[in-house]
Amino acid sequence: MDILKISSVAIIGVFLCLFFKKDNPQYGLLLMLTITVLVISIGIVWLQEIKDKILELSVYGEETKGYFALLFKVIGITCVCEFTSAICKDAGFSALAEQVRVVGKLLVLATGLPILLSMLELIGRYSV
Amino acid sequence: MEVGLIFKIAAVGILVTLLGQVLKHSGREEQAFMISLAGLILVLTWVIPSIYELFQSIQNLFQL
Numbered sequence: 001m002d003i004l005k006i007s008s009v010a011i012i013g014v015f016l017c018l019f020f021k022k023d024n025p026q027y028g029l030l031l032m033l034t035i036t037v038l039v040i041s042i043g044i045v046w047l048q049e050i051k052d053k054i055l056e057l058s059v060y061g062e063e064t065k066g067y068f069a070l071l072f073k074v075i076g077i078t079c080v081c082e083f084t085s086a087i088c089k090d091a092g093f094s095a096l097a098e099q100v101r102v103v104g105k106l107l108v109l110a111t112g113l114p115i116l117l118s119m120l121e122l123i124g125r126y127s128v
Numbered sequence: 129m130e131v132g133l134i135f136k137i138a139a140v141g142i143l144v145t146l147l148g149q150v151l152k153h154s155g156r157e158e159q160a161f162m163i164s165l166a167g168l169i170l171v172l173t174w175v176i177p178s179i180y181e182l183f184q185s186i187q188n189l190f191q192l
Binding site: 009012013016019020023024026027028030031033034035037038040041044047048051069072073075076077079080 | 130131133134135137138140141142144145148149164167168171172174175178179181182183185186187189190191192
């Protein structure tokens with residue numbers, strides 16, 4: 001049912017935005033921004049359920065809870081980065097969009113590094 | 129509220145464009161620009177709270 005709501009809002013929004021393509025495109029972009037925000041806020045409800053279900057998996061150990069927290073942080077960062085870079089690309093500023101994506105990737109790497117290190121340390125402990 | 133927000137923004141945009149055209153044809157360029165700026169600021173005051181709300185919910189959800 002939600003997907004119908006999303007697609008109808010998106011289609012109506014696109015046609016409303018086309019009104020403003022010629023004379024002042026700022027309103028078209030602001031309209032597109034509100035529609036994206038609306039679509040994401042509909043999507044976030046499902047993310048909450050997914051997160052609760054995944055967190056149930058973390059009964060196996062204390063450190064997996066930390067890994068899941070990092071995983072969700074990374075998902076949040078990518079979510080926001082994609083949102084911003086898509087809006088910038090829509091407005092025609094693809095350079096800015098690319099920069100936001102690059103910085104997002106660096107941030108994801110920075111947050112994901114502890115997992116990698118602890119995994120390597122785990123492997124090191126058993127391989128010797 | 130959001131769907132109403134979408135139609136409100138579209139309405140403000142159309143009104144401002146219309147006014148701008150009328151003012152342009154009657155020779156008052158700068159007033160047209162003023163009207164469009166005022167409309168933009170009005171729409172921004174509606175859009176920014178909804179973006180802030182979205183970022184708050186993302187922050188709470190993902191503990192960023």
